[in-house]
Amino acid sequence: MRYPAEHKQETRERIVRAASRQFRGRGEEGVAIADLMQQLHLTHGGFYRHFKNKEDLFGEGITQALEEGAEGMLRVARNNPGSELKALIERYLSPEHLVRVAEGCPVAALAADIARHPQAVRMRFQRAIEKSMRPIAAFVPGATDKERRNNLTILFSGMAGALNMARAVADEDRRQEILSAARDFYIRAFCT
Amino acid sequence: MRYPAEHKQETRERIVRAASRQFRGRGEEGVAIADLMQQLHLTHGGFYRHFKNKEDLFGEGITQALEEGAEGMLRVARNNPGSELKALIERYLSPEHLVRVAEGCPVAALAADIARHPQAVRMRFQRAIEKSMRPIAAFVPGATDKERRNNLTILFSGMAGALNMARAVADEDRRQEILSAARDFYIRAFCT
């Protein structure tokens, strides 16, 4: 059956959104296309009307997650005028973000996965993350644009590492201890 | 055929060592047991004389990698008396470590994977990493033991995050830029 004009675009976006969550939550190999499509009340055959293959969707999912994440960050910044960066750090290293892997930062959840992919996927990741970081860099200390972007990269990757360490550890107290130690450290290092 | 007394133990260790590299290089799902065994000139059937299942081997591989990594770190520290921590940071964030994923830090390569595993695997990881970090904590600033261990956790997870970011990015210049910015930052932050 034929569908209205924007129908295809809408379906595509629904797939990307769901995929972006599943990839973060389960890793690339943990996501099955038939499952994903079924969750959207579609069948797996239609998938290839929208994407070349699974890797293509992976790239889209990362981009989507980075855009979503940057939006959330900017919202937090707007809600905390004068202490934007502190609020961003506290949010990134919060107990909620620790637990909500699928809705959380794709860098923490997927950077190691991405690193195993060929150049093309990594190029796409690089472009997406640099675009997402640009507006946030304004809140980071540094004399030049370049300095601010580098500082944001350090801060961001460092927080992603701390979040991953906390997620990988079993004991709940230790998880929270890692998060709170990292919060203190990064706030002291970047917010003055 | 029957083998000499320590033969089984030696085979087991060969498997764990090879697995620990492959897991880091390809991720857990990227490793096939038949491949792994064949690389050691064995067949896949014998695997289950040594391990309960693949997840069991994964736990062993991580532990092995952490021990190996800690040894390497201590060696670097011994070779750089007076500037131990600086040498450790420079080594961790070196262009060699960027490229040698399979021989490198298991936290960078596998933390996100570990985070997706059940409690039992994460408990094993936690115990192994805490044991590996204890002797290295001596080189980290801090008034108390606990403070030093927390500082090491921040430093270590932060560097792992930076390494992963550099690995996930495509452009070679950008990769090196991330590494060198992180080196400068962590040296300034922790090597007074």
Next chain:
DNA sequence: TGTACATCAGTGAACGCGCGTTCACTGATGTAC
């Protein structure tokens, strides 16, 4: 000392399952005439 039997690391065929991808088909709507 020699013989019969037990042991068990390793072998390789087989099983079963999940999953990425392909493909012939459907059928409602758009287009050509």
Next chain:
DNA sequence: TGTACATCAGTGAACGCGCGTTCACTGATGTAC
């Protein structure tokens, strides 16, 4: 205005492959007697 045909998002069976795991078997060495 009506009719014939084209389009194409979505369907679901089928294919093929990889891979974790099981299992009956092998055969050299150790042990019991």
